[in-house]
Amino acid sequence: MDTIDIKVSKREETGKKASKRLRKEGLVPCVMYGGEDVLHFSAPELAFKKLIYTPKVFLVNLDVDGKPHKAVLKDLNFHPLTDHIIHLDFLEIFENKPVNISVPVHIIGDSVGIKAGGKLRLKRRTLRIRALPKDLPDYLEVDITPLDIGQSIKIKDLQFDNIEILDPDRAMVVGVVSSRIARTAEEIAEEEAAEAEAAEAAAAAEGETSESAESANTEKKEE
Numbered sequence: 001m002d003t004i005d006i007k008v009s010k011r012e013e014t015g016k017k018a019s020k021r022l023r024k025e026g027l028v029p030c031v032m033y034g035g036e037d038v039l040h041f042s043a044p045e046l047a048f049k050k051l052i053y054t055p056k057v058f059l060v061n062l063d064v065d066g067k068p069h070k071a072v073l074k075d076l077n078f079h080p081l082t083d084h085i086i087h088l089d090f091l092e093i094f095e096n097k098p099v100n101i102s103v104p105v106h107i108i109g110d111s112v113g114i115k116a117g118g119k120l121r122l123k124r125r126t127l128r129i130r131a132l133p134k135d136l137p138d139y140l141e142v143d144i145t146p147l148d149i150g151q152s153i154k155i156k157d158l159q160f161d162n163i164e165i166l167d168p169d170r171a172m173v174v175g176v177v178s179s180r181i182a183r184t185a186e187e188i189a190e191e192e193a194a195e196a197e198a199a200e201a202a203a204a205a206e207g208e209t210s211e212s213a214e215s216a217n218t219e220k221k222e223e
Contacts, residue, residue: 001057001058001059001133001136001137001138002056002058002059002138003058003059003060003061004050004051004058004059004060004061005060005061005063006043006047006048006051006060006061006062006063007043007047007063008030008041008042008043008047008062008063008064008065009041009042009043009064009065010039010040010041010064010065011029011040011041011042012040014029014040019087022042023084023086026044026045026046027042027043027044027045028042028043028044028045028048028085028086028087028088029042029086029087029088030042030043030087030088030089030090031087031088031089031090032062032069032071032089032090032091032092033089033090033091033092034071034090034091034092034093035069035092039064039069039092041062041064045084045085048085048088051073052073052076052085055104056104056138057072057101057102057103057104057136057138058072058073059071059072059093059133059136060072060073060090062090069092070092070093070094070133071090071091071092071093072090072091072093072099072101073088073089073090074089074090074091075088075089076088076089093133094133095132095133095134096132097132098130098131098132098164099130099131099132099133099136100128100129100130100166101128101129101136102126102127102128102129103126103127103129103136103137103138103139103140104125104126104138104139104140105122105124105125105126105127105139105140105142105173105174106139106140106141106142107120107122107142107144107174108141108142108143108144108145109143109144109145110144110145111144111145111146111147111148111176112145112146112147112148113147113148113149113150113151113176114144114147114176116148116149117149117178117179118148118149118176118177118178118179119176119177119178119179120144120174120175120176121152121174121175121176121177122173122174123171123172123173123174123175124167124171124172124173124174127140127155127158127165127167127173128165128166128167129160129163129164129165129166130163130164130166131162131163131164132162135161135162135163137160137163140158140160140163142158142173142174144174144176147174147175147176148176149176149177149178150176150177150178151175151176152172152173152174152175152176153172153173153174153175154169154170154171154172154173155167155168155169155170155171155173156169156170157173158173168194168197170193170194170197171194171195171197172194
């Protein structure tokens with residue numbers, strides 16, 4: 001996975017007023033959790049442009065007043081009117097500890113079904129995975145070459161070295177549908193069930209880090 005270097009400054013003051021002052025100065029208040037302590041810092045909004053405005057996922061080398069930390073971006077907030085970045089959450093990572101993260105799906109191959117007049121139906125543009133930092137990919141390739149009309153690739157059909165996919169096995173990633181035939185009630189019901197299962201799995205996965213994120217969430221409410 002590609003990396004990006006960002007220099008930031010630790011902030012001692014937290015809370016709504018302090019964060020408001022930072023934003024007036026063109027700085028973005030940030031929080032990093034996952035380590036021994038919750039770390040509060042800030043940096044100019046411009047420093048995060050390459051991290052935010054891209055479909056790629058980066059490992060972030062944070063230089064916090066000269067002290068290095070490795071992290072991944074977990075959450076961000078934009079101003080509803082100006083679209084300026086107003087808050088970022090990071091998760092500190094360690095070489096021997098698996099990371100839960102979402103990575104893009106890249107479709108490759110020429111489907112036989114599409115050649116026959118079918119239409120591609122991409123259900124998941126990202127997949128939630130768990131892996132050690134050294135094994136985190138830039139994206140996951142899904143080959144649709146063998147797919148005919150009416151066929152699909154589900155999570156259970158995918159396998160990648162040293163990577164665990166956290167989305168439910170029944171969830172569809174991509175399929176080829178007829179341009180002339182509507183989906184059946186059975187297909188719709190199956191997809192709805194898979195989506196419900198995916199939502200439950202995502203909630204459970206988020207619960208794994210809820211304890212370490214409690215301080216960060218408190219900070220965000222204050223801001």
